[in-house]
Amino acid sequence: MRINCPNCGERDRREFYYQGDALALDRPGEDAGLVAWDDYLHNRDNSAGEVRDLWFHEAGCRAWLVVDRNTVTHAVHSTTLAEKVKS
Structure with a gap:
Protein backbone atom coordinates (compact mmCIF):
# COMPACT_ATOMS: atom_id res chain seq x y z
CA MET A 1 0.00 0.00 0.00
CA ARG A 2 1.22 3.50 -0.84
CA ILE A 3 0.24 6.61 1.12
CA ASN A 4 0.49 10.09 -0.37
CA CYS A 5 1.95 12.31 2.36
CA PRO A 6 0.93 15.95 1.76
CA ASN A 7 4.46 17.01 2.77
CA CYS A 8 6.68 14.29 1.26
CA GLY A 9 4.71 12.79 -1.61
CA GLU A 10 3.83 9.16 -2.21
CA ARG A 11 5.55 6.72 0.15
CA ASP A 12 5.39 3.04 1.09
CA ARG A 13 3.16 2.31 4.08
CA ARG A 14 6.19 0.99 6.00
CA GLU A 15 7.29 4.59 6.54
CA PHE A 16 4.14 5.17 8.57
CA TYR A 17 2.90 4.07 11.98
CA TYR A 18 -0.77 3.09 12.07
CA GLN A 19 -2.57 4.59 15.07
CA GLY A 20 -6.16 3.51 14.46
CA ASP A 21 -9.58 4.92 13.74
CA ALA A 22 -9.43 8.69 13.26
CA LEU A 23 -12.95 8.97 14.65
CA ALA A 24 -11.69 7.50 17.93
CA LEU A 25 -10.15 10.90 18.64
CA ASP A 26 -13.46 11.76 20.30
CA ARG A 27 -12.37 10.87 23.83
CA GLY A 60 9.50 11.01 7.03
CA CYS A 61 8.24 14.42 8.05
CA ARG A 62 6.74 13.12 11.35
CA ALA A 63 3.32 14.55 10.54
CA TRP A 64 0.02 13.01 11.64
CA LEU A 65 -2.25 12.17 8.71
CA VAL A 66 -5.90 11.26 8.33
CA VAL A 67 -6.12 8.61 5.61
CA ASP A 68 -9.38 7.65 3.90
CA ARG A 69 -8.95 4.16 2.50
CA ASN A 70 -10.60 0.85 1.69
CA THR A 71 -9.46 -2.09 3.85
CA VAL A 72 -10.58 -4.64 1.26
CA THR A 73 -8.91 -3.21 -1.85
CA HIS A 74 -6.13 -1.30 -0.03
CA ALA A 75 -6.97 1.73 -2.18
CA VAL A 76 -6.07 5.04 -0.54
CA HIS A 77 -8.64 7.67 -1.52
CA SER A 78 -7.26 10.73 0.26
CA THR A 79 -4.76 11.92 2.84
CA THR A 80 -4.98 15.09 4.88
CA LEU A 81 -2.76 16.56 7.55
CA ALA A 82 -4.53 15.83 10.83
CA GLU A 83 -4.06 19.44 11.98
CA LYS A 84 -6.23 20.57 9.04
CA VAL A 85 -9.12 18.18 9.78
CA LYS A 86 -12.00 19.77 11.65
CA SER A 87 -13.33 17.67 14.50
Whole structure:
Protein backbone atom coordinates (compact mmCIF):
# COMPACT_ATOMS: atom_id res chain seq x y z
CA MET A 1 0.00 0.00 0.00
CA ARG A 2 1.22 3.50 -0.84
CA ILE A 3 0.24 6.61 1.12
CA ASN A 4 0.49 10.09 -0.37
CA CYS A 5 1.95 12.31 2.36
CA PRO A 6 0.93 15.95 1.76
CA ASN A 7 4.46 17.01 2.77
CA CYS A 8 6.68 14.29 1.26
CA GLY A 9 4.71 12.79 -1.61
CA GLU A 10 3.83 9.16 -2.21
CA ARG A 11 5.55 6.72 0.15
CA ASP A 12 5.39 3.04 1.09
CA ARG A 13 3.16 2.31 4.08
CA ARG A 14 6.19 0.99 6.00
CA GLU A 15 7.29 4.59 6.54
CA PHE A 16 4.14 5.17 8.57
CA TYR A 17 2.90 4.07 11.98
CA TYR A 18 -0.77 3.09 12.07
CA GLN A 19 -2.57 4.59 15.07
CA GLY A 20 -6.16 3.51 14.46
CA ASP A 21 -9.58 4.92 13.74
CA ALA A 22 -9.43 8.69 13.26
CA LEU A 23 -12.95 8.97 14.65
CA ALA A 24 -11.69 7.50 17.93
CA LEU A 25 -10.15 10.90 18.64
CA ASP A 26 -13.46 11.76 20.30
CA ARG A 27 -12.37 10.87 23.83
CA PRO A 28 -14.87 10.51 26.64
CA GLY A 29 -15.03 13.42 29.07
CA GLU A 30 -13.12 13.32 32.35
CA ASP A 31 -16.35 12.59 34.20
CA ALA A 32 -17.31 9.68 31.92
CA GLY A 33 -17.80 6.39 33.69
CA LEU A 34 -15.55 3.34 33.60
CA VAL A 35 -17.70 1.64 30.96
CA ALA A 36 -17.24 4.58 28.54
CA TRP A 37 -13.47 4.62 29.09
CA ASP A 38 -13.18 0.84 28.79
CA ASP A 39 -15.08 0.96 25.51
CA TYR A 40 -12.92 3.83 24.20
CA LEU A 41 -9.62 2.14 25.11
CA HIS A 42 -10.30 -1.50 24.26
CA ASN A 43 -13.15 -1.94 21.79
CA ARG A 44 -12.60 -1.31 18.09
CA ASP A 45 -14.66 -2.06 15.03
CA ASN A 46 -13.02 -4.41 12.57
CA SER A 47 -14.88 -3.15 9.56
CA ALA A 48 -14.24 -4.18 5.98
CA GLY A 49 -14.53 -1.40 3.43
CA GLU A 50 -14.23 2.35 3.75
CA VAL A 51 -12.44 3.65 6.86
CA ARG A 52 -10.82 6.84 8.10
CA ASP A 53 -7.55 6.15 9.91
CA LEU A 54 -4.88 8.10 11.74
CA TRP A 55 -1.29 7.48 10.59
CA PHE A 56 2.04 8.97 11.74
CA HIS A 57 4.77 9.54 9.13
CA GLU A 58 7.46 8.14 11.38
CA ALA A 59 10.21 7.71 8.77
CA GLY A 60 9.50 11.01 7.03
CA CYS A 61 8.24 14.42 8.05
CA ARG A 62 6.74 13.12 11.35
CA ALA A 63 3.32 14.55 10.54
CA TRP A 64 0.02 13.01 11.64
CA LEU A 65 -2.25 12.17 8.71
CA VAL A 66 -5.90 11.26 8.33
CA VAL A 67 -6.12 8.61 5.61
CA ASP A 68 -9.38 7.65 3.90
CA ARG A 69 -8.95 4.16 2.50
CA ASN A 70 -10.60 0.85 1.69
CA THR A 71 -9.46 -2.09 3.85
CA VAL A 72 -10.58 -4.64 1.26
CA THR A 73 -8.91 -3.21 -1.85
CA HIS A 74 -6.13 -1.30 -0.03
CA ALA A 75 -6.97 1.73 -2.18
CA VAL A 76 -6.07 5.04 -0.54
CA HIS A 77 -8.64 7.67 -1.52
CA SER A 78 -7.26 10.73 0.26
CA THR A 79 -4.76 11.92 2.84
CA THR A 80 -4.98 15.09 4.88
CA LEU A 81 -2.76 16.56 7.55
CA ALA A 82 -4.53 15.83 10.83
CA GLU A 83 -4.06 19.44 11.98
CA LYS A 84 -6.23 20.57 9.04
CA VAL A 85 -9.12 18.18 9.78
CA LYS A 86 -12.00 19.77 11.65
CA SER A 87 -13.33 17.67 14.50
